[in-house]
Amino acid sequence: xxxxxxxxxxxxxxxxxxxxxxxxxxxxxxxxxxxxxxxxxxxxxxxxxxxxxxxxxxxxxxxxxxxxxxxxxxxxxxxxxxxxxxxxxxxxxxxxxxxxxxxxxxxxxxxxxxxxxxxxxxxxxxxxxxxxxxxxxxxxxxxxxxxxxxxxxxxxxxxxxxxxxxxxxxxxxxxxxxxxxxxxxxxxxxxxxxxxxxxxxxxxxxxxxxxxxxxxxxxxxxxxxxxxxxxxxxxxxxxxxxxxxxxxxxxxxxxxxxxxxxxxxxxxxxxxxxxxxxxxxxxxxxxxxxxxxxxxx
Amino acid sequence: xxxxxxxxxxxxxxxxxxxxxxxxxxxxxxxxxxxxxxxxxxxxxxxxxxxxxxxxxxxxxxxxxxxxxxxxxxxxxxxxxxxxxxxxxxxxxxxxxxxxxxxxxxxxxxxxxxxxxxxxxxxxxxxxxxxxxxxxxxxxxxxxxxxxxxxxxxxxxxxxxxxxxxxxxxxxxxxxxxxxxxxxxxxxxxxxxxxxxxxxxxxxxxxxxxxxxxxxxxxxxxxxxxxxxxxxxxxxxxxxxxxxxxxxxxxxxxxxxxxxxxxxxxxxxxxxxxxxxxxxxxxxxxxxxxxxxxxxxxxxxxxxxxxxxxxxxxxxxxxxxxxxxxxxxxxxxxxxx
Ligand SMILES: NC(=O)c1ccc[n+]([C@@H]2O[C@H](COP(=O)([O-])OP(=O)(O)OC[C@H]3O[C@@H](n4cnc5c(N)ncnc54)[C@H](O)[C@@H]3O)[C@@H](O)[C@H]2O)c1
Numbered sequence: 001x002x003x004x005x006x007x008x009x010x011x012x013x014x015x016x017x018x019x020x021x022x023x024x025x026x027x028x029x030x031x032x033x034x035x036x037x038x039x040x041x042x043x044x045x046x047x048x049x050x051x052x053x054x055x056x057x058x059x060x061x062x063x064x065x066x067x068x069x070x071x072x073x074x075x076x077x078x079x080x081x082x083x084x085x086x087x088x089x090x091x092x093x094x095x096x097x098x099x100x101x102x103x104x105x106x107x108x109x110x111x112x113x114x115x116x117x118x119x120x121x122x123x124x125x126x127x128x129x130x131x132x133x134x135x136x137x138x139x140x141x142x143x144x145x146x147x148x149x150x151x152x153x154x155x156x157x158x159x160x161x162x163x164x165x166x167x168x169x170x171x172x173x174x175x176x177x178x179x180x181x182x183x184x185x186x187x188x189x190x191x192x193x194x195x196x197x198x199x200x201x202x203x204x205x206x207x208x209x210x211x212x213x214x215x216x217x218x219x220x221x222x223x224x225x226x227x228x229x230x231x232x233x234x235x236x237x238x239x240x241x242x243x244x245x246x247x248x249x250x251x252x253x254x255x256x257x258x259x260x261x262x263x264x265x266x267x268x269x270x271x272x273x274x275x276x277x278x279x280x281x282x283x284x285x286x287x288x289x290x291x292x293x294x295x296x297x
Numbered sequence: 298x299x300x301x302x303x304x305x306x307x308x309x310x311x312x313x314x315x316x317x318x319x320x321x322x323x324x325x326x327x328x329x330x331x332x333x334x335x336x337x338x339x340x341x342x343x344x345x346x347x348x349x350x351x352x353x354x355x356x357x358x359x360x361x362x363x364x365x366x367x368x369x370x371x372x373x374x375x376x377x378x379x380x381x382x383x384x385x386x387x388x389x390x391x392x393x394x395x396x397x398x399x400x401x402x403x404x405x406x407x408x409x410x411x412x413x414x415x416x417x418x419x420x421x422x423x424x425x426x427x428x429x430x431x432x433x434x435x436x437x438x439x440x441x442x443x444x445x446x447x448x449x450x451x452x453x454x455x456x457x458x459x460x461x462x463x464x465x466x467x468x469x470x471x472x473x474x475x476x477x478x479x480x481x482x483x484x485x486x487x488x489x490x491x492x493x494x495x496x497x498x499x500x501x502x503x504x505x506x507x508x509x510x511x512x513x514x515x516x517x518x519x520x521x522x523x524x525x526x527x528x529x530x531x532x533x534x535x536x537x538x539x540x541x542x543x544x545x546x547x548x549x550x551x552x553x554x555x556x557x558x559x560x561x562x563x564x565x566x567x568x569x570x571x572x573x574x575x576x577x578x579x580x581x582x583x584x585x586x587x588x589x590x591x592x593x594x595x596x597x598x599x600x601x602x603x604x605x606x607x608x609x610x611x612x613x614x615x616x617x618x619x620x621x622x623x624x625x626x627x628x629x630x631x632x633x634x
Pocket of ligand 1: 371390416
């Protein structure tokens, strides 16, 4: 995975600290062209991976990427599924069976419902697979080397002890999409144990990692210990701790953590994007220098 | 270990179940739901013992405490049965369909001494907790007026009917949505005890209100405005906010951001004269297991601690939820819908 990954929260008005900022972002990114413009700035700064939710509007962005193959030759997308609001709203409106009917493609479900619930009960894992396919449709023809399960789902399944689904997800993504499965979580230590027990070695995990213990369930010390053991490939997100830490300090902390393979961040302005990239590169090269010096001894 | 069972594994119940499942001091002894599919999945993949009849579940699995997360009309009969059997109860909000039922249950809970808590999770949100502290300690002086608002995209088009569109089941914007902000005001300022005028409007729904506008006041006469609309699609998810105006300052807060203005030189440590902004991230304690907001984990943790006798058992009691149901009924009766 690339060292720096660009996220999409800013495009969809997901701001964890301010409703006003969310609204400003909705206005700024109303048109797809504004999203593309920002992605292009990120690319110019050397970022080639975009990690994004399977939001309806990403389908439009995918069209643009597909239509400009030369420009986006080296560009990778890490899809994160599902876009949970879509399903939550549908369940409120249609109930669970209605939601499945709406989102599971093909006649599969139709025939299942005809057979009644008893029939349906046989194959929930296949239903999950069909839902993955339906989420992945928009990325056809695009390079998606890692495919993530969103934290709401990962952590819901984790709490419910439905480990089978987590393992089945990983298997299916590998087998059908020839991609690496990834998991987003706010509970890294707990998840890692469960994945390892399910036979998933060295999994890719994207988790909140920051200096102020923000959304690091189990605590920062435990996270640091798990990181030092090198048992998983980690993408650090929410490195600013929801805005609590100044960017420079925040990036210095994560850049120097052991076994953090990638850092995920999102920003809307050229200045913030460029600054973030430069700061991470700066700390990385300092670390390299240090390593070289040490090996000279 | 506290032995816990759950009734109603729908959207809210499944979230409770996941948080409970990860709680180090909880053993889940039973889950009850009338949906075969829900029961099927939970039995098969979580290994929980599942039931379709909650009384049967209670008799067989002998829980210390039960979480009730079924549609609101079932809260009253179920909670009553549970209390009668000596079981601690956490129930979802709004508490009951009318304040008479809520009153009866809150009395029953007091008599039995059992732990009783209602799922008004906003009381566990860092910003709102801080607002309460600032108000109670008198930092904005005497309150002169308040405003409680909530907006979100629940009913943004004409759609198929669910229990949320049936007034007899606890549906509607007032009961389902406005209840949150009313409960917050009742707790932070004082219970709303009169309603001078209210409008309950249907926008997309056939049988229930989609928005609520009300002019209210508390016992002392301090006035307030309630403005709630669940048919506002410019919000990605529910946004609840309160504004409190006092003689010494003013507070504007939602679940993310607390803005407070101090007129003079009397302000608490960490604040200054004029405008101050605090973010929920600065005001939130980490939880053991995070699913969808620290407050959801924190309220469950508080309940479990209460059962173990480790708290004052004074947050979101049936008594406080009864007061909220009373306010809801005042606003409803005043309107012409
Ligand atoms: N605190 C909050 O913010 C919040 C949010 C959503 C819902 N709620 C409250 O939670 C409660 C449930 O709401 P929801 O959105 O989860 O609804 P839902 O319709 O998604 O789930 C209700 C579940 O209860 C089951 N059920 C119905 N009758 C039953 C019975 N007699 N016995 C056993 N199970 C039964 C249904 O099969 C379903 O699975 C309501 O009181 C609602 O107001 C609170």
